[in-house]
Amino acid sequence: MMRLVFGAILALLVLYPALVAIVLAALAVAVSQPAVLAFAAGVWAWPRITTRIRGWAA
Numbered sequence: 001m002m003r004l005v006f007g008a009i010l011a012l013l014v015l016y017p018a019l020v021a022i023v024l025a026a027l028a029v030a031v032s033q034p035a036v037l038a039f040a041a042g043v044w045a046w047p048r049i050t051t052r053i054r055g056w057a058a
Contacts, residue, residue: 013020030036 015025
């Protein structure tokens with residue numbers, strides 16, 4: 001499913017070059033916010049954290 005979404009996003013970026021500037025501007029604003037960075041790090045790290053803790057409990 002995620003491959004389809006990723007492919008669709010790439011297709012949109014190829015078809016609409018102006019959309020690239022909008023997406024990059026939105027990312028620049030989002031990345032400048034510490035709360036957004038913390039949320040993204042938590043989402044990215046959560047599966048690794050839970051796997052490690054399960055390993056300790058086993």
